[in-house]
Structures are given as C-alpha cells and as structure tokens.
Amino acid sequence: MKPVLLWTDVAVFLECAAVLLYGWRVARTPHLAATWSQAFKDPAGAAAATILAVFIVIGLADCVHFREALPSAPGSAPAYSPVTSSLLDRLLARQIRGPETSYSEPLATRAFEKRAQVTEHGVVREFPRLEHAAMDLRDPLVEWGPDVRQRVWVGTAAALAASATLALLVIAWRARRDRVGLGAAARSIAAGRTRFPVRTVLATAGAVLVLAGVIGSLAREYHVFGTDRVGNDLLALVLKSVRTALVIGTLTTLVTLPIAVGLGLAAGYLRGAVDEAIQYVVTVINSIPYVLLIAAGVLILLVFIDSNPERFQTAAERTDARLFFLCVILGLTIWTDLCRLIRGEVLKLRELDFVQAAHAFGVPAWRIMGVHLLPNVMHVILINVVINFSSLVLAEAILSYVGVGVDPSMASFGTLINTARFELGRQPVIWWTLATSFTFMFLLVLSANVFADAVRDAFDPRGARR
Amino acid sequence: MLAFTVRRTLYAILVLLGVNAVTFVLFFAVNTPDDMARMQLGRRVTAEAIERWKAQQGYDRPLFLNAHATGLAKLTDTVFFSTTARAFSFDLGRTNEGIVIAAELRQRFVPSLMIAVPVFLLVVAASVLVGLALILFRGTGLERAGVVGLVALMSISTLFYIITGQYVFARVLQLAPISGFVPGASSPMYVALPVAVLVLAYLGPDARLFRTIFLEELGKDYVRTARAKGLSEFGVMGHVLRNSLIPIITSSGLLLPVVFTSTIVTETFFTIPGLGSFTIEGITQQDFNIVRAMVFVGSILYILAFLLTDLAYCWADPRVRLR
Numbered sequence: 007m008k009p010v011l012l013w014t015d016v017a018v019f020l021e022c023a024a025v026l027l028y029g030w031r032v033a034r035t036p037h038l039a040a041t042w043s044q045a046f047k048d049p050a051g052a053a054a055a056t057i058l059a060v061f062i063v064i065g066l067a068d069c070v071h072f073r074e075a076l077p078s079a080p081g082s083a084p085a086y087s088p089v090t091s092s093l094l095d096r097l098l099a100r101q102i103r104g105p106e107t108s109y110s111e112p113l114a115t116r117a118f119e120k121r122a123q124v125t126e127h128g129v130v131r132e133f134p135r136l137e138h139a140a141m142d143l144r145d146p147l148v149e150w151g152p153d154v155r156q157r158v159w160v161g162t163a164a165a166l167a168a169s170a171t172l173a174l175l176v177i178a179w180r181a182r183r184d185r186v187g188l189g190a191a192a193r194s195i196a197a198g199r200t201r202f203p204v205r206t207v208l209a210t211a212g213a214v215l216v217l218a219g220v221i222g223s224l225a226r227e228y229h230v231f232g233t234d235r236v237g238n239d240l241l242a243l244v245l246k247s248v249r250t251a252l253v254i255g256t257l258t259t260l261v262t263l264p265i266a267v268g269l270g271l272a273a274g275y276l277r278g279a280v281d282e283a284i285q286y287v288v289t290v291i292n293s294i295p296y297v298l299l300i301a302a303g304v305l306i307l308l309v310f311i312d313s314n315p316e317r318f319q320t321a322a323e324r325t326d327a328r329l330f331f332l333c334v335i336l337g338l339t340i341w342t343d344l345c346r347l348i349r350g351e352v353l354k355l356r357e358l359d360f361v362q363a364a365h366a367f368g369v370p371a372w373r374i375m376g377v378h379l380l381p382n383v384m385h386v387i388l389i390n391v392v393i394n395f396s397s398l399v400l401a402e403a404i405l406s407y408v409g410v411g412v413d414p415s416m417a418s419f420g421t422l423i424n425t426a427r428f429e430l431g432r433q434p435v436i437w438w439t440l441a442t443s444f445t446f447m448f449l450l451v452l453s454a455n456v457f458a459d460a461v462r463d464a465f466d467p468r469g470a471r472r
Numbered sequence: 473m474l475a476f477t478v479r480r481t482l483y484a485i486l487v488l489l490g491v492n493a494v495t496f497v498l499f500f501a502v503n504t505p506d507d508m509a510r511m512q513l514g515r516r517v518t519a520e521a522i523e524r525w526k527a528q529q530g531y532d533r534p535l536f537l538n539a540h541a542t543g544l545a546k547l548t549d550t551v552f553f554s555t556t557a558r559a560f561s562f563d564l565g566r567t568n569e570g571i572v573i574a575a576e577l578r579q580r581f582v583p584s585l586m587i588a589v590p591v592f593l594l595v596v597a598a599s600v601l602v603g604l605a606l607i608l609f610r611g612t613g614l615e616r617a618g619v620v621g622l623v624a625l626m627s628i629s630t631l632f633y634i635i636t637g638q639y640v641f642a643r644v645l646q647l648a649p650i651s652g653f654v655p656g657a658s659s660p661m662y663v664a665l666p667v668a669v670l671v672l673a674y675l676g677p678d679a680r681l682f683r684t685i686f687l688e689e690l691g692k693d694y695v696r697t698a699r700a701k702g703l704s705e706f707g708v709m710g711h712v713l714r715n716s717l718i719p720i721i722t723s724s725g726l727l728l729p730v731v732f733t734s735t736i737v738t739e740t741f742f743t744i745p746g747l748g749s750f751t752i753e754g755i756t757q758q759d760f761n762i763v764r765a766m767v768f769v770g771s772i773l774y775i776l777a778f779l780l781t782d783l784a785y786c787w788a789d790p791r792v793r794l795r
Binding site: 286287289290291292293294295296297298299301302303305306396400403404407408409410419420423424426427430431435440444447448451452454455456459 | 486487490491494495498499501623624626627628629630631632635636638639643729732733736737740751752755756758763766767770771774775
C-alpha cells in the first residue's frame with residue numbers, strides 16, 4: 007500500500023493543525039475560552055456541533071488516501087493500483103456491495119427497469135434481481151419484509167447499546183471529576199443542570215448513532231438509498247460528497263483570509279490613497295457578476311490542466327487539482343465582503359485611545375495592525391468564516407450546475423442534485439437521488455447555520471443577524 | 473448634488489474601465505484569437521482563413537501594446553482599446569454568429585426584468601412583513617417556530633427549490649408551464665414559478681436581519697412613549713418600521729446584484745430567453761463579445777443599484793447629505 011497525499015488532503019490536514027493550534031490558544035486565553043464556551047453552552051449550538059463533528063469525521067476518513075499494492079512477481083518493483091482510494095472507500099467496501107448495472111430503488115431487491123433475460127421459458131422481459139443486494143433471500147417477495155425489519159431491529163439495538171455505553175462513560179467521567187456518586191451525576195445530566203448542555207449532546211449523539219446503526223446494518227445487504235444510473239450505491243456517493251463540501255467550505259475561506267484581512271487592515275488603518283486603491287479594486291470585483299468571474303477562472307484552469315497532463319499521475323490527482331483550484335478561484339472572488347467588514351471595523355478602532363497611544367509612541371504601522379488591530383477584529387473574521395461555510399456549500403451546487411464546479415466525476419452534492427434534475431422528469435419518477443442528496447446536504451448546511459448562529463451570538467451578542 | 477452626480481459618474485466610468493480590463497485579461501487568458509477562430513470556423517481550417525476571420529473581427533492587432541505603431545497609436549491601435557472604446561459608446565458589437573448584441577439585449581431585457589423586479593419587490597416586502605410578524609408574536613412559540621423555519625429555508629439549496637417547484641407545480645399540479653417563455657399577455661404564467669421559487673430562496677436571511685433590527689428598535693425610548701400615549705401595537709410597528717428604514721435600504725441594495733446573478737441560473741433552468749441565459753450561452757460558446765457585453769451591463773446595473781441606495785438614504789432620512 008502506498009500512501010497518496012492529494013493537494014486538498016494536505017490543505018485539510020493543515021487546517022486541522024491550525025484549528026488545533028487555535029484551540030490550544032483559546033484554552034490558554036481566559037476571555038477567548040469564556041466566549042467559546044458561551045457558544046457551546048447554547049443547546050442548539052452544541053447539538054449542531056455534534057452533527058458537524060460526525061460530518062467532519064466522515065470527511066477526514068475520506069482524506070486519507072492510498073493506492074493499493076497489486077500482486078507482482080517477487081523481486082520486481084512493487085506495482086500499485088492506478089486507482090486512488092481512501093480510508094472511507096475501504097470502510098464502505100466492506101459494508102456496501104459492488105455496483106449494480108443501473109437504477110434501483112432504496113432497499114430494492116430487483117432492478118428498477120425491466121430487461122430481457124434468457125430463461126428456460128425463452129426470453130422474458132422482467133425486473134432482474136440485483137447482483138449485490140439481498141443475495142441470501144430465496145424469495146424476496148416473501149422474505150424481504152421480515153429481513154428488513156430484523157436488520158432494523160438489530161441495528162437499533164446495537165446503536166442503543168453503543169449510546170448507553172457512551173452515556174455511561176460520560177456519567178462516570180463526570181462523577182469522577184465532580185467527586186459525586188454515579189446516580190447524582192446521571193440526575194444532574196438528566197435534569198439539565200450541567201454547565202454545558204450534556205443532555206442535548208448525548209441525545210443528539212444517540213440519535214445519530216441510531217441512524218448510523220440502522221443504515222449500517224441495512225447496508226450490509228441492501229442499497230439503503232438505492233443506486234444511480236450506472237448502479238453506484240447512493241449512500242457511498244453521498245458520504246463521499248461530504249468531503250467535497252467540507253473542502254470547498256473551509257479551504258475557500260482559508261484562501262480569502264490573508265487577502266481580506268491584509269487589505270482590510272491596510273485600508274482601514276492607513277486610509278488615504280491606499281484606502282482609495284483597495285476600495286477601487288473591491289468595487290471592480292464586486293461589480294462583475296461572480297458566476298462570470300468564476301467561470302473565467304475555471305476555464306483558465308481547465309486549459310492549464312489539459313495542457314499539462316504530465317503533472318497529474320492519476321485521475322484522482324487531476325480531479326483533486328480541479329477542486330483545489332476551484333477553491334482558490336472562489337476565494338479570490340469572494341474576499342471582498344470580509345475585506346469591507348474589516349475595513350469598517352478598523353475605521354472605528356483606529357480612533358480609540360490604545361491605537362492612538364501606540365501611534366504616538368512611534369510603533370510602526372505594520373505592528374499596530376498586527377498586534378493592536380488584528381486581535382480586535384478576530385471576532386469579525388471568525389463569524390465570517392462560520393457563516394461563509396454554509397453559503398459556500400450551497401454555492402458549489404449552483405456552480406456545478408452551470409458547469410464550472412467540481413469535476414463531473416467527483417462525488418459532490420452539486421453533481422448529485424444536477425443528475426436528479428433529469429431523473430424527476432422521467433416516468434416513473436426517480437426520486438431517491440434528489441431525496442438522499444437533499445437530506446444530507448440539508449443536515450450539513452442546517453447544522454452549520456445553527457452553529458454559526460451560536461458562534462455569532464457568543465462573539466457579537468449585539469450584532470444584527472443576517 | 474451636482475458635485476455628487478459628477479463625482480459618482482466619473483467614478484462609475486473608472487470602475488467600468490477596471491471591469492473591462494479584468495474581463496479582457498481573463499477572457500484572453502483562456503483563449504487566444506486563434507482558438508476563437510477555430511471554434512467558429514471548425515477544426516479543419518487553413519491558416520489564411522483564420523487570419524481573415526481575425527482581421528474581420530479586429531483581433532489581428534496586439535492585445536494591449538502595439539509596438540509597431542508610433543505615438544499614441546501604440547495604445548490605441550490594440551484590441552483592448554478598440555473594444556473598450558466601442559463598449560463605452562454602447563456599441564457592444566456582434567456575437568460570433570453576427571447577431572447585433574445591443575438589439576438582442578433590448579429583446580432579452582423584458583423577460584429578465586419581469587423576473588428580477590417582482591423578485592426584488594416581493595423579497596423586500598415579504599421579509600419586512602415576516603420580520604414584523606415575528607416581533608408581533610415575540611416570546612411565543614410561534615416566533616420560535618418562525619425563526620427555526622427561516623434557518624431551515626436558508627439551508628436549502630436554490631436548486632432544490634427550482635427542481636421541486638418545477639416538479640410539484642408544473643408536472644404534478646400542472647398550475648404553471650414547466651419552462652419556456654412567450655411574450656405578451658400569457659407571459660406572467662411563465663415567470664410566476666421562477667419568481668415564487670426565488671422569493672422563497674431569498675426570504676430567510678433578510679427576514680432574520682429585519683427581525684433583529686426591529687427588536688433593537690423596540691427597546692428605544694420613543695417606543696415606550698408611543699405605548700404610554702396609548703398607541704396600538706400596530707401603530708407602534710408603524711413607528712418602528714419608519715425608524716428601521718436605513719438598515720432595510722442597505723440590505724435591499726445588497727440584494728439587487730444578488731437578484732441579477734440569480735437570474736443567470738434560474739433563466740437557464742426555466743429556459744427563459746433573458747439576460748442570464750444569454751450570459752451562459754456566451755460562456756459555453758466562448759463568445760467574448762457576449763461575455764463582455766454582459767459583464768458591462770451587469771456592472772452598470774450594480775453601480776446603478778448603489779446609486780439608488782444612496783438616493784434612498786436621502787429619502788428615508790433627511791439628515792443624510794450626499795457629498
């Protein structure tokens with residue numbers, strides 16, 4: 007097995023490191039720690055954070071890439087599969103059987119469309135059995151119901167057991183920490199008397215576990231959410247879309263930060279000609295419809311990728327480079343909003359005494375910006391980062407529709423919804439692609455929005471919500 | 473006022489120049505005039521034919537700097553200068569297929585406006601009404617449900633609204649045509665669905681913003697006075713609304729460009745022959761003249777939107793002076 011480090015993987019791991027570093031700093035800075043804990047004290051925020059954490063774990067599992075070793079003659083150089091797969095692919099391969107030939111409904115045992123088949127009675131047109139679903143059922147018509155029911159029960163039971171264990175662990179940990187009995191700790195959680203909404207988090211985690219348990223136990227034999235036109239399992243596609251969404255939602259913001267923060271600070275603090283120039287650039291970029299800017303950027307990118315095929319060893323690297331540069335292009339288009347916000351904030355801050363004093367002491371401008379102003383606009387930046395996440399995930403879908411989004415071969419909510427568009431026009435209707443991708447995307451964006459609200463309330467309690 | 477107008481106009485011209493330069497650089501970074509010629513004339517084409525096409529379109533000159541020319545012609549005898557100069561005199565040129573763009577735009581303006589104007593007015597009106605309703609019922613379960621509902625509305629992709637809207641209203645209930653556009657008396661039928669979908673998609677953020685603005689206003693002294701003199705809750709809302717006009721105008725001004733870009737996606741989805749679908753055609757056919765014309769028009773609309781916002785400030789608050 008040969009580990010592969012795609013560009014976005016590197017970016018995601020760097021982001022994780024940055025988040026950990028920031029967390030460490032927050033833990034050591036009392037006022038930051040107090041504000042952050044305010045965000046997690048909000049029950050809705052804590053529940054949303056729990057769901058987001060699940061999505062992040064799925065996304066991270068999809069960021070560990072490698073190429074399988076192929077059997078090769080002893081002594082010769084090891085050969086590796088041309089297909090790059092991830093940890094998530096590995097986990098899903100155990101759970102989800104191989105691809106079918108075409109559409110099938112959720113939990114189906116037979117294909118969705120009739121096909122001519124040769125039997126002992128001659129050629130018959132009928133719904134063929136799926137090749138990788140419910141293979142041990144002799145008569146699906148009779149056995150399907152009980153089998154599905156049994157799997158649901160098994161999954162629920164396992165999930166409930168897991169949630170109970172989790173709850174017990176939390177209770178035991180709290181009892182030990184507060185030096186009280188297990189019963190007292192359990193009662194304080196159940197009554198919601200804890201400082202953090204432990205009850206809400208446990209309930210959310212339990213609900214997620216039950217869902218995962220049921221889906222996981224069904225996925226061993228069925229395509230839980232059906233299959234798409236070429237027979238791929240939708241559950242797998244949707245789970246792989248999570249990574250794409252997370253990368254676009256976070257990496258893009260990462261690209262915008264240096265430009266927006268740097269120019270915003272400079273415009274607000276230096277004023278004069280610098281401010282005029284930066285404002286001019288912001289106005290110019292803003293007045294071009296962003297779809298056009300991104301389209302032009304992506305077209306340049308495609309030309310570059312096509313003319314430099316030797317830079318990309320595998321198809322995965324090529325699609326990944328497209329995702330990476332899509333984030334860069336998006337970032338270069340949307341930095342203006344944050345820049346304007348920071349400029350406005352700095353214009354207010356620069357008149358305050360501590361900045362004026364620093365200026366009077368002869369502290370150089372770049373130091374005033376970095377040491378005195380930057381920490382004081384951090385809340386603006388942070389709020390913008392969390393709010394941007396959900397709008398970027400939504401924007402990806404639209405860009406993929408216009409044809410300037412991620413590579414069509416890459417699993418993403420945009421490409422899924424895009425295919426669903428034509429499927430709804432068919433007769434009989436194929437509804438499960440839209441329903442599945444919509445549900446997962448909605449969950450992700452909703453929890454991101456709710457979490458963003460909690461963060462905003464904590465950092466900027468008086469600020470107006472948008 | 474005169475100084476304001478002059479300054480604003482000059483700045484607008486400057487911005488348009490910048491916009492033109494950005495579009496020009498981006499577009500010619502993607503495809504050279506030779507690529508465009510091949511795209512138009514087909515793959516199997518002689519070098520002479522390409523040269524002839526370029527000369528015909530005026531692309532046979534250098535892009536930015538003509539080293540062979542002398543004096544001012546160094547700058548003016550270039551593709552950039554000639555296309556920009558023509559754009560500023562509102563001669564937007566022809567598409568690669570020879571259609572006059574300005575005429576095409578005039579034709580396509582109608583359906584686009586029929587979508588954009590109602591969407592804008594309805595979103596603003598609906599957001600204000602929802603925001604007012606939420607604070608009328610503040611502290612009740614109804615308000616909490618409303619706020620949760622708005623977050624949910626914001627978390628749904630526009631594409632989902634469009635796809636399900638088309639499916640439910642056009643295919644299942646057959647209330648509206650699924651797509652297309654016919655000018656004349658029956659045209660409202662065709663824009664009703666896109667307008668409804670867009671209003672729903674943009675309702676969430678503004679309604680939430682207006683709710684917090686109203687809540688803040690409710691805590692002010694004049695509200696207490698108004699209540700003390702026995703004004704009904706509806707009368708109080710009237711005062712609150714009047715005093716919240718400035719932030720409402722700000723966020724509505726920000727909505728205008730959003731509405732413009734959103735038509736790009738909606739029009740192609742509903743196959744409405746408006747400006748948005750024209751833009752997408754320009755992108756897919758790599759037709760520089762269309763793209764540039766659309767960017768030009770889009771920027772002018774954006775600048776106008778900001779001008780309108782400023783004028784609206786004056787109207788809402790007489791203390792505001794335009795300088």
